[in-house]
Structures are given as structure tokens and as C-alpha cells.
Amino acid sequence: MREYLQLYLVVGSVNCKEDPVKVVREALEGGVTLVQFREKGPGSLTGAAKLELAERLRALCHSAGALFIVNDDVELALAVDADGVHIGQEDEAADRVRARIGERILGVSAITTEEARSAIRQGADYLGIGPIYPTSSKEDARAVQGPQVLKKLRTQGITLPLVGIGGITAERAAEVVSAGADGVAVISAITQADNARNAAAALKSKVLRALASSSTASQGPEV
Structure with a gap:
């Protein structure tokens, strides 16, 4: 799971500069390892159009060896045979979603240690932590936490795979990974870029270098 969290794209038709x-x-092509389909907000697709887009994006992900996850819509996830579902604290309870999706991947948004532990008890496979930095991509975003929230969760014993989200750019990606995340989740850094491939490649490069640096640091110096 950790490898798939390296570069995590949250996407919907309304937040894309070009055709989603x-x-x-x-x-x-630029290195995204997981796509979360989040079709929400004014002007978002519904019904057959939403289903068709989900099916097309799922096919793209699987052709590329990436995972495809649906945000907060279990029915849609099951209809398109998605790899999993991601839910927030205000959505359906994690244990109920787990019961409905079976062995599929379950991601849960969390900020506090209590939220993280509750999600783990209820069957979460990974946690989305944030917003790390200020973001305009989500109108209902919670208070900005800063990278230190990742360090706090790790020091308090949260070992589940974590992905940081919220205002993350290529310049900030290394800081997020170094703080304890297994990868970064982005929206506008890719969906609003002039070239999505180049934007993804730049992010992936920073994430991989930070992961390699963290791994080397954890192993300690050679004797």
C-alpha cells in the first residue's frame, strides 16, 4: 500500500484545467500511483455521465498499474469495480463502509491521533492526513495542520500508511515525506498545471528522493 501512496491524485471534472x-x-505517465475520483461541487457530473467518467478513469489507472479509488460513494465504487473507497470524518462510518466493500481498499481522512486509531480499529488500510498547508481546492477543508501533524502521529505509534494532503507542491513534497508520510496527495498541483505529465514527474521525483533519504537515515551509518 505504501508504494501506491507515493503520488496520489485527487481528481474530478470540475477541478481540471483540461479534459479530466x-x-x-x-x-x-508522469508517475501518479493512485487516483481518487472525487466528483463533487457545483457543476459536477451525475448519473450516467459520472459513471462513464469513473469507468474511463479506472481503465486508465489499471492500464498504468495504478490504483483507482472512489471518494465517498460506495455504490459507484462497486458499480465500476474500483480498488477501494476513501471517506472523511463526516461521511459514513468506516466500519460500515468496510462491511460494504469487503476486501477492497479503505482510506480514511484523519487529523488527530484519536481519529487515526478509530479508523484503524474500523478497518482502514491507509490514512489521509491534512490539510498540511492552506488549500483552496476543498471548500470544507479543516484547519491547516502543518507537517508536524505527521511527526506527531508517528511518534504516538501510528504505523499505518499515511498520505499527506492539502496545498502540497513539488517544493513542499520532500518536507511532507520527511515528516512521516509515505507519499503526497495533490489536486491543483496537477489538475491545474499547464502540463500534467511534467507536474506529476516533478512531484514524483521529489517524493522518491525524500523516501530514499528517509530510508538511509533510518538505517543509520554503515559500520
């Missing part, structure tokens, strides 16, 4: 299928295709 084109954006996702290019982002996958």
Missing part, C-alpha cells in the same frame, strides 16, 4: 481523461492519462 487527458489530465489523468498524462498524470499517470
Whole structure:
């Protein structure tokens, strides 16, 4: 799971600068390892159009060897045979979602240690932590936490895979990974970029270098 969290794209038709299928295709070429389909907000697709887009994005992800997860819509996830579902603290309870999706991946948004532990008890496979930095991509975003929230969760015994989200750019990615995340989740850093492939590649490069540096540091100096 940790490898798939390295570069995690949250995408919906309303937040893409170009056609979402084109954006996702290019982002996958640039190194995105997981796509979360989050079709919400004014002007978002519904019904058959939403289902069709989900099916197209899922096919792209699987062709590229990436995971495809649906945000807060278990019915849609099951209909398109998605790899999993991601839910927030205000959505359906994690244990109920786990019962509905079976062995599929379950991601849960969390900030506090209590939220993290509750999600783990209820069957979460990974946690989305944030917003790390200020973001305008989500109108309902919670208070900005800073990278230190990741360090806090790790020092308090949270070992589950973590992905940081919220205002993350290529310049900030290394700081997030160094603080304890297994990867970074982004929206506008890729969906609003002039070139989604290049934007994804830049992010992936920073994440991989930070992961390599963290691994070397944890092993300690050679004797």
C-alpha cells in the first residue's frame, strides 16, 4: 500500500484545467500511483455521465498499474469495480463502509491521533492526513495542520500508511515525506498545471528522493 501512496491524485471534472481523461492519462505517465475520483461541487457530473467518467478513469489507472479509488460513494465504487473507497470524518462510518466493500481498499481522512486509531480499529488500510498547508481546492477543508501533524502521529505509534494532503507542491513534497508520510496527495498541483505529465514527474521525483533519504537515515551509518 505504501508504494501506491507515493503520488496520489485527487481528481474530478470540475477541478481540471483540461479534459479530466487527458489530465489523468498524462498524470499517470508522469508517475501518479493512485487516483481518487472525487466528483463533487457545483457543476459536477451525475448519473450516467459520472459513471462513464469513473469507468474511463479506472481503465486508465489499471492500464498504468495504478490504483483507482472512489471518494465517498460506495455504490459507484462497486458499480465500476474500483480498488477501494476513501471517506472523511463526516461521511459514513468506516466500519460500515468496510462491511460494504469487503476486501477492497479503505482510506480514511484523519487529523488527530484519536481519529487515526478509530479508523484503524474500523478497518482502514491507509490514512489521509491534512490539510498540511492552506488549500483552496476543498471548500470544507479543516484547519491547516502543518507537517508536524505527521511527526506527531508517528511518534504516538501510528504505523499505518499515511498520505499527506492539502496545498502540497513539488517544493513542499520532500518536507511532507520527511515528516512521516509515505507519499503526497495533490489536486491543483496537477489538475491545474499547464502540463500534467511534467507536474506529476516533478512531484514524483521529489517524493522518491525524500523516501530514499528517509530510508538511509533510518538505517543509520554503515559500520
